[in-house]
Amino acid sequence: MDGIPPIALDAMGGDHAPGEIVAGAVKAVRERGVPVVLVGAPRAVSEALAAHDAGGEIPIVRAEEAIAMDEGALASLRRPRSSIAIACHLVRRGDASAVVSAGSTAGVVATGKLRLRAQPGVLRPAIAVPLPTRPRPTVLLDAGATADVKPETLVQFAHLGAAYAETALGATAPRVGLLTIGGEAEKGNKVTKRAHELLGADPALDFAGNIEGHDLLSGAVDVIVTDGFTGNVALKTMEGTVRYAFSEMRDAIAAGTFARLGALLQRSRMRALRRRLDPEAYGGAVLLGLNGTVVIAHGSSTAEGIAAACSLAATLARQGTVARVGERVAAASRSHRRRWPANNHEDR
Amino acid sequence: MDGIPPIALDAMGGDHAPGEIVAGAVKAVRERGVPVVLVGAPRAVSEALAAHDAGGEIPIVRAEEAIAMDEGALASLRRPRSSIAIACHLVRRGDASAVVSAGSTAGVVATGKLRLRAQPGVLRPAIAVPLPTRPRPTVLLDAGATADVKPETLVQFAHLGAAYAETALGATAPRVGLLTIGGEAEKGNKVTKRAHELLGADPALDFAGNIEGHDLLSGAVDVIVTDGFTGNVALKTMEGTVRYAFSEMRDAIAAGTFARLGALLQRSRMRALRRRLDPEAYGGAVLLGLNGTVVIAHGSSTAEGIAAACSLAATLARQGTVARVGERVAAASRSHRRRWPANNHEDR
Numbered sequence: 001m002d003g004i005p006p007i008a009l010d011a012m013g014g015d016h017a018p019g020e021i022v023a024g025a026v027k028a029v030r031e032r033g034v035p036v037v038l039v040g041a042p043r044a045v046s047e048a049l050a051a052h053d054a055g056g057e058i059p060i061v062r063a064e065e066a067i068a069m070d071e072g073a074l075a076s077l078r079r080p081r082s083s084i085a086i087a088c089h090l091v092r093r094g095d096a097s098a099v100v101s102a103g104s105t106a107g108v109v110a111t112g113k114l115r116l117r118a119q120p121g122v123l124r125p126a127i128a129v130p131l132p133t134r135p136r137p138t139v140l141l142d143a144g145a146t147a148d149v150k151p152e153t154l155v156q157f158a159h160l161g162a163a164y165a166e167t168a169l170g171a172t173a174p175r176v177g178l179l180t181i182g183g184e185a186e187k188g189n190k191v192t193k194r195a196h197e198l199l200g201a202d203p204a205l206d207f208a209g210n211i212e213g214h215d216l217l218s219g220a221v222d223v224i225v226t227d228g229f230t231g232n233v234a235l236k237t238m239e240g241t242v243r244y245a246f247s248e249m250r251d252a253i254a255a256g257t258f259a260r261l262g263a264l265l266q267r268s269r270m271r272a273l274r275r276r277l278d279p280e281a282y283g284g285a286v287l288l289g290l291n292g293t294v295v296i297a298h299g300s301s302t303a304e305g306i307a308a309a310c311s312l313a314a315t316l317a318r319q320g321t322v323a324r325v326g327e328r329v330a331a332a333s334r335s336h337r338r339r340w341p342a343n344n345h346e347d348r
Numbered sequence: 349m350d351g352i353p354p355i356a357l358d359a360m361g362g363d364h365a366p367g368e369i370v371a372g373a374v375k376a377v378r379e380r381g382v383p384v385v386l387v388g389a390p391r392a393v394s395e396a397l398a399a400h401d402a403g404g405e406i407p408i409v410r411a412e413e414a415i416a417m418d419e420g421a422l423a424s425l426r427r428p429r430s431s432i433a434i435a436c437h438l439v440r441r442g443d444a445s446a447v448v449s450a451g452s453t454a455g456v457v458a459t460g461k462l463r464l465r466a467q468p469g470v471l472r473p474a475i476a477v478p479l480p481t482r483p484r485p486t487v488l489l490d491a492g493a494t495a496d497v498k499p500e501t502l503v504q505f506a507h508l509g510a511a512y513a514e515t516a517l518g519a520t521a522p523r524v525g526l527l528t529i530g531g532e533a534e535k536g537n538k539v540t541k542r543a544h545e546l547l548g549a550d551p552a553l554d555f556a557g558n559i560e561g562h563d564l565l566s567g568a569v570d571v572i573v574t575d576g577f578t579g580n581v582a583l584k585t586m587e588g589t590v591r592y593a594f595s596e597m598r599d600a601i602a603a604g605t606f607a608r609l610g611a612l613l614q615r616s617r618m619r620a621l622r623r624r625l626d627p628e629a630y631g632g633a634v635l636l637g638l639n640g641t642v643v644i645a646h647g648s649s650t651a652e653g654i655a656a657a658c659s660l661a662a663t664l665a666r667q668g669t670v671a672r673v674g675e676r677v678a679a680a681s682r683s684h685r686r687r688w689p690a691n692n693h694e695d696r
Binding site: 072106144147148179180181182184186187188189190192212213214215216217218226227228229230232233234235236237238239240241242243244245246 | 420454492495496527528529530532534535536537538540560561562563564565566574575576577578580581582583584585586587588589590591592593594
């Protein structure tokens with residue numbers, strides 16, 4: 001185990017909190033060597049720890065309140081002592097190296113923005129999600145933190161995503177694509193057409209041009225940028241389509257006699273494939289652009305998903321993703337000023 | 349065969365034009381009883397007809413030019429005598445009941461707007477695509493005609509889609525959903541949040557609320573409205589994800605010995621399923637809101653896809669989809685004026 005401060009794990013967030021969250025913490029500590037501190041209601045958490053014979057093995061930090069799964073962004077203002085808020089506070093003080101929560105995404109994003117604040121020069125935060133492409137995941141952002149963007153925001157998202165790909169995925173000179181509705185530069189809506197120009201003019205980015213919806217899973221680029229509205233729709237469309245394709249296949253298989261025999265033979269492989277497409281396996285989404293690492297695990301996470309999220313958070317902390325975002329954003333803003341020295345109104 | 353004027357089929361548009369287009373026309377006439385007129389270069393078209401022993405069976409209308417597959421919207425201005433333009437002209441004059449083209453979508457949309465013009469009161473046209481849901485397809489629009497929309501445009505799209513569902517799919521009182529990024533009214537971007545209010549206030553619509561990406565294929569509603577940027581991304585994401593899921597499955601199957609045997613047994617069922625998800629099978633997208641029916645077949649359409657597109661066009665013409673759109677838009681605008689008599693600046 002290396003010397004990073006522990007991961008602050010929100011014990012109260014998620015559909016199966018605190019039971020599965022605590023079980024995930026135990027897994028992370030015992031099987032993956034990731035240091036964890038649990039943030040939540042002390043009695044419930046320690047009871048859950050005892051069930052794993054892990055009382056005293058993982059420290060607990062008290063949080064009086066929790067943000068419910070169906071609560072939105074406003075709850076972060078109403079509950080300044082929520083488990084997510086306290087977890088952010090630990091990171092801010094340097095007592096934890098990252099936050100992990102399976103709580104409501106809107107609640108985690110709002111609390112993170114409020115408690116950790118945006119990094120210097122960052123216009124808006126973004127949620128980065130790795131897509132199951134090969135040989136390496138493609139990072140899609142924003143998956144829902146910022147629904148309305150300016151073209152300049154999309155350029156920053158490119159740097160946020162590139163920093164993530166460099167530090168968490170080991171990409172060198174990550175290639176960046178812009179999600180839009182045609183291969184040519186003039187295709188898209190007003191925001192993406194202008195963003196296309198800005199991305200192409202940025203010397204610190206390896207811009208590969210436009211990416212269309214059917215190429216999201218082709219692995220053609222390392223980073224795909226889009227606004228949080230489109231990104232969220234695309235990501236959920238992928239999830240829904242995978243579910244649909246599998247269910248249609250199940251129906252097709254069940255309809256035939258010979259086919260049923262075939263299905264028996266390959267059921268285990270199907271299961272392996274489904275697992276690979278499962279958001280639990282990759283650990284979760286990452287909120288980028290704040291003064292601290294925040295990993296948002298799937299709301300329905302079980303122990304395995306929580307352990308993977310803690311591993312991901314530890315990797316991001318060790319690799320210095322937040323610092324790399326800071327370097328990239330600072331460099332981009334310097335180069336921007338150099339090119340338009342007397343006219344930097346676009347920086348606002 | 350009933351008495352509608354023929355379908356004006358653009359013989360020069362599509363990856364396999366004119367060969368597969370003409371073959372599709374022959375299929376439409378002989379197997380589906382749909383009257384067709386072919387629009388294009390007479391020599392090439394009549395040679396293709398001769399190959400099917402169909403010389404003289406299908407009339408040809410001469411068009412000097414064609415819009416290439418890689419040409420965009422501007423080509424419609426540069427080529428006023430293109431095969432698509434002439435096909436639109438036939439509809440305008442009443443000599444054809446609908447246009448079918450497998451040409452470049454941008455070219456078809458731009459030419460259709462220019463030659464057929466928007467219906468009275470229609471702000472912007474939209475492309476409607478039926479999704480393979482059960483028991484009845486869900487109509488998604490806009491799939492790419494109008495990338496930047498106002499909230500009022502989305503309300504009109506709801507009426508366009510409802511008219512399509514009523515006439516082409518036999519839906520009564522179609523339920524309309526708004527594609528956005530959360531179930532609650534306050535989720536979304538600026539445009540969808542306002543559109544949510546307007547849709548809910550429209551007495552002529554059965555508004556079912558917000559729809560998320562993972563519910564596109566659930567068949568929960570009859571019509572899903574969105575801007576042409578998001579709709580195009582979502583549709584192509586679906587196509588890409590289906591292709592990805594099948595290819596992953598093929599890999600999983602090929603990796604095992606037992607599994608390979610299973611695969612052999614169910615290959616035919618897989619093929620049937622793929623066909624059902626194939627855009628060729630359902631005939632194509634429909635450009636709504638113009639003074640005439642325009643069906644946009646997939647660029648890679650073969651004869652079967654073209655024949656299906658001609659059938660769809662004939663159904664829309666027989667069912668009076670254009671007239672129904674006109675009625676709905678007129679009624680919506682009357683009710684709008686009734687509710688805000690002194691302040692109709694939102695109508696602009």
